[in-house]
Amino acid sequence: MNRNAAIILIILSLTFIGNCSGPTYTVEMEPSGTKILKGFFHRSDVEHDTLFTWFRTNYDGYALDSASITELQPMMNDVHFLVVLGTWCGDSKREFPHTSKIMDALGVSKSDIRLFGVDHSKKSTDGTTEKYNIMRVPTLIIFRGEEEVGRIVEHPRETQEKDLLRILQK
Secondary structure, X not given: OHHHHHHHHHHHHHXXXXXXHOOOOEEEEOOOOOEEEEEEEOHXXXXXXXXXXXXXXXXXXXXXXXXXXXXXXXXXXXXXXXXXXXXXXXXXXXXXXHHHHHHHHHOOOHHHEEEEEOOOOOOOOXXXXXXXXXXXXXXXXXXXXXXXXXXXXXXXXXXXXXXXXXXXXX
């Protein structure tokens, strides 16, 4: 009996750990066929979905500002990101793949980038959008440690790389 109880406890623990680190999103389909992810998700949920062909097109089509990437690389210690986006939103479809390409070039770990999808209301049931005062998407929030140091809302002032530099040089 003790062995069975231990096995059950291990299985339950692994299930709990797996659920904590996994995506926690729901999917909504619009009559037009647009797929909306709501909640925390992984990049692969968009990157490998045939309904999100815009991701690969905009990722591949983005020319990195390599000079800014070089300047940014030493600033990436203890920096992490929250990206709030709408998979239905034109600005998100353009900027999120660019953000992803920049993060890849900077070598940012996937664990340092959290992705959160919203519907047209930009409100979440779990309080995330209220906590971070999300009004427009995409919103890229930059943290150093636990402190928010800046954000890029909808589109960069110059380029994402230059805006990140400006934010991280503060």
